[in-house]
Amino acid sequence: MKKEYCFPAVLxxxxxxxxxxxxxxxxxxxxADTVEQAFQRASDVLRLTLESRIDDNEPIPTPTPLPRIELDNGQRTILVVCSLNEKIKYDKKTLTLPHDLNVAAEAAGINFSQILQRALREELEQRPV
Known part of the structure; x- marks a missing residue:
């Protein structure tokens, strides 16, 4: 799943x-040396900065609205958008299965994790919120 971020930058x-x-x-x-290069580099540095903050469990601040940014002569604001793949956290669980079911499933090459995830999603969809 991707998550979009949009932050103001000052050129x-x-x-x-x-x-x-x-x-x-x-x-x-x-x-950057050109405006086109500035747009690309702004996008790159935003993506790298947000990835680093997420990896380090640092907060992602709320972006400042453009009208609240004070500019000096020769400065302009732009909005920079980037998409990041959200990292899914996994929890390890231990479960117990009947021996014959385990043997048959392994022989069939069944991925236990995928089956359990699918079954849990189906079960959660059937339950009232």
Missing amino acids: DFTGKHIEITFPDLDEALSQ
Whole structure:
């Protein structure tokens, strides 16, 4: 499953390169030589920053609305969107099966985890919320 994120970035055109910063993500910095390159690099640095925060269990801040971002001369805001694959956490469970059922299922090459997941989803769908 993918999750979409959208954060404002500030492009600063006052130096030799276009500087890229994110008001809500201090560690997300980059630079570019062209506007097209700035858009691509902004997307890349946003994705890498969010992945790093998720991996480190750091919070993802609420993006600041564009009208609340103060700009200096030579600066412009853009909205940067990226999609991340959500990482699924798994829990290990131990279960007990009748021996003959286990032998038959293994002989048939059945994936126990997939079958159990499917059965649990079906059971949960039938229960009232």
